[in-house]
Amino acid sequence: MALALDDLKSKNQTADRAFRGATLAGGATIVIILGLIAWTIADKSRLAFKTEGLSFFTEPRWAPAANVYGALSFIYGTAVTATIAVLLAVPVSLGIALFTTQVAPSWLKRPIVAMTDLVAVVPSVVFGLWGIIFLAPKLTPVFKRVSGWFHGVPVLGRIFGPASSGRTFMTAGLILAIMITPIIASISREVMETCPLTDRDGALALGATRWEMIKGAVLTHSAGGIVGSVMLGLGRAMGETIAAALVIGSSAAITANVFSPGDSLPSVIAFEWGEATSDVKRSALIAMGLTLFVMTLIVNFVATAVVNRSMKRMRGES
């Protein structure tokens, strides 16, 4: 034979197989852990759902002594504090993102970005403590004054109702807002930075002012990513335990008044688990964890759907 064709035969592919095995194991681990978590908490929640039925979700009273386990006021508290947090954090975060990407000179941009990221690494318990010792006492008179302004005004008068202490839905919402601001700001900033220079030039060349250019080019380009970052922040605000627990006031209440104390799902789980002696109470607390898990899952699914849709629209696929 003139030709040496031996090199056509398959090489030893052990390394390739090992690599594939290792990556597969990594991927499988996360699925297994997620599955175990879901299965465990679903299984341990069964007792609560069996004894309470659907009233677990509709019963506002949480009275373990009377064997009444209702999660509604905690679901409400979680939703209210997370909503306040998002409403307060979004304008500030977008302001930071737009300032760093569009307005700030480069020497100012770096320190602002670094400081924003620093806020993200502060442990949440530190936020909670700061909220108790500093923010709550300072806010009490502010709440009282604001409540006075809106006294007697329809709707707003009920939302900004009488304030008695600094530990309220509003305080928790504020602390959560500070915590999620770096998340929303840094993801939005990264998305905005991917806005092509050609888009910006295109808008400016048509006579857009800087703000019009930002609205037409930067925000249009970044809309999907911004929604995604807000949803991520919302998920974080809903799930945050200790910071919210320290400043929310820990009293189950459903009221329109954001200046009244309340409680949230993660906070009540954290505080009551240690003293949960009866099986039903433990199961009810686990069921609240499951509820929170499902709520954050829904938020994430919605976020993914929104982001995907807007990406598709941008690529011209619909």
Next chain:
Amino acid sequence: MTEKVHTMHEPADESVDSAARSTGGVAAPANKLIFSVNDLSVDYGAFTAVRDVTLGIYANDITAFIGPSGCGKSTVLRCFNRMNDTIKSAKVHGSILYHDIDLYGPTISATQVRRHIGMVFQKPNPFPKSIYDNVAYGPRLAGLKNKSELDELVETSLRGAALWDEVKDRLKSSALGLSGGQQQRLCIGRALAVKPDVILMDEPCSALDPIATARIEDLMQEIKQQYTIIIVTHNMQQAARVSDRTAFFTTEVNSESDRRTGVLVEYGRTDSIFSQPVDDRTEQYVTGRFG
């Protein structure tokens, strides 16, 4: 003043009427002078990108800027609609008179300048919006809200850009679904919708295939009846095909700093620039021996 550039580059060539050449006019310049550029230089920080450019642009002409990479032709183009304002380190010296008004005068607004002097870029850059919204973008900025007026303006602009027939049934679908050539015509239509006087084109065909390029070139010939066009191009054949006047730029290396600075070498009617260039560097470039 206007002679400065040429006396610097052509000290031996006294026979050339440099004043006439610096305004690009040889015979019968029937068209009105619309821009007069005087001693224009642009610095980026400490680095001078292009210096001492003096030339005149005539209404309803297609004026081509040609030259090798780095010769400053795009930089000069971006001075006409003050797009260099968006680059923080850029500093413009000299003046550009537009109908005798200094575009860099203290009371002149860059955004208003850009409504008179539109621009089409190298890479088609439609916004990630619908075809309709792309064209309506500029008029809406200018405050036009009336639906039927907008509809009409979108249609005339797209007809003006020779795109209407291809997109009239899908005005609401995304502009990013169009082909590259269609996108570039959309960008031309988008510029037309602002009703400018002048359209600047920065290598508008460099990202397009030959067929799409031919369509853009045809389109330029059609719209020059109503607009003045300045086009930067790397493609000499394109300059020869489409333009009435051509300005040739090149780079000069500063012996001290070893940095390149763009200069205007020669400006005149396109046919004379290509058939009887006065400067050796122009001749070398247009005959393909350099650049």
